[in-house]
Amino acid sequence: MLRWIIFVVIYIIFSFYGLQAVKTVTKASALHYLFIFIAVIVAGNFIYQFSIGAEGRVLNPSKSYAFGVLLAFMSLNLVIVPILLGEDIIRGAMGLYDKLVTKETLDIPSRRKFISQIALGIAALPFASLLYGMYKGKYRFRVLEYVLHFEDLPEAFDDYRITQISDIHSGSFDNRKKIEYGVDLINEQKSDVIFFTGDLVNNKASEMVPWTDLFSKLTAKDGVYSVLGNHDYGDYVDWPSADAKRQNLADLIQIQKTMGYDVLLNESRFIEKDGQRIAVVGVENWGKGGFKKAGDLRKATTNVDSKDFKILLSHDPSHWEECVIHDDYHYHITLSGHTHGMQFGIEIPGWIKWSPVKWRYKQWAGIYEKLGQYINVNRGFGYLGYPGRVGIWPEVTVITLKKGTNNA
Structure with missing residues (x-):
């Protein structure tokens, strides 16, 4: 049970940053909800497939695809997290500097759209590659x-x-x-x-x-x-x-x-x-x-x-x-x-x-x-x-x- 709690916590943190990138790039709420829906389905299917009874360390096709889709989705977030986390550190430092130097109210600068665009663009490469690998690469x-x-x-x-x-x-x-x-x-x-x-x-x-x-x-x-x-x-x-x-x-x-x-x-x-x-x-x-x-x-x-x-x-x-x-x-x-x-x-x-x-x-x-x-x-x-x-x-x-x- 503990491993699933750890998995869910890490998954939520990574997905949160992915959602932040999407929100910064587009204001279309439908896309925001779509991202959340996909995140829930991917994690839910993975947990379900790996929680049901198994005959040992057996990876059947259903489990393999649950793992593959999770890997693709997480690869998207794994690229986004360090980029946006780095931006958060810089934004926090800038806000703290203004607070200490100017003595004004702490004001954290908003996310820059082009940073999120870069993050999503880079993240799309492993994401698309892993999906291609499942769709065609395995029989190439x-x-x-x-x-x-x-x-x-x-x-x-x-x-x-x-x-x-x-x-x-x-x-x-x-x-x-x-x-x-x-x-x-x-x-x-x-x-x-x-x-x-x-x-x-x-x-x-x-x-x-x-x-x-x-x-x-x-x-x-x-x-x-x-x-x-x-x-x-x-x-x-x-x-x-x-x-x-x-x-x-x-x-x-x-x-x-x-x-x-x-x-x-x-x-x-x-x-x-x-x-x-x-x-x-x-x-x-x-x-x-x-x-x-x-x-x-x-x-x-x-x-x-x-x-x-x-x-x-x-x-x-x-x-x-x-x-x-x-x-x-x-x-x-x-x-x-x-x-x-x-x-x-x-x-x-x-x-x-x-x-x-x-x-x-x-x-x-x-x-x-x-x-x-x-x-x-x-x-x-x-x-x-x-x-x-x-x-x-x-x-x-x-x-x-x-x-x-x-x-x-």
Whole structure:
């Protein structure tokens, strides 16, 4: 109860400043009442959605949208507050100065209209961006292509094409046509193999049932391989029993197998071509910061030779720096996801790549190299929590393997 009281108090303070900006800019009382109405509806829906019974830390679509709309509305006020608060401090200081120096009655100067206009103008940017992210950004799929060179790549695999997708989070989807487009986009890459690096669902295997027909369409000459992500284990649900939780995981694995995916549970496979081979190693989730650490490199490579060319599928990129790059085996490429790029940031190719998630993960989006080994952190196909994306768009990664060195 205390947390809701604190939330309401903070929300009222921030909304009050937003209302003051609106009142200063326009005298139309209808707009003033509209602002108050929206503020009440946004807060009321958020409190309602997060107060009703839940099965643990489960964010269903209704809760996600309640959170997203609140975030957008609060972003408006978060920009306005420091600007108008700063103006209030200056106005108060000026009034106090006049009182002390001129000995006249304390007279606080009125708000200046252009300050409120500036505040509203600046605040409109994150507000509009967050609304756009929920309306269109979450399904703004893009294909990112990379070429990686390896001197020890088997010659038969020169120009071998890999498509990676990650973090489908099917429990968040709300637009079938957009998902159909995304699936078609993956197949259009005509890669030799497809790798999925975890988080098929948000919480439960049942979330994937309405989408199995679509994702069953994913095809590649050398197959579709997958691993588990932290959300696939059902750890964020209050299950009625341990057996129910185990059954949920078993159902999720079976769904993937039914779709034609080869699920690697601390296992490896070989892709052979013209008498040569590369190893595909898949580990269960391993992550820092309280996340499940079920990944076992030793178990996954029992039939893999140290000289094999190896591609590792590991959902959480923190695994790479903590365990992978210092392992006795040399993992040429690690494919991960997990971060979503926080679904928010700024990316201008060749200029800037930034997201707040960089303060949590050193490798959070794109290709990184260390000790002669590469990792690609996919930004994710779906979304979770905030039901949108701003600047960090959903991604289909295509990596082409080349034999030799990069002389470019």
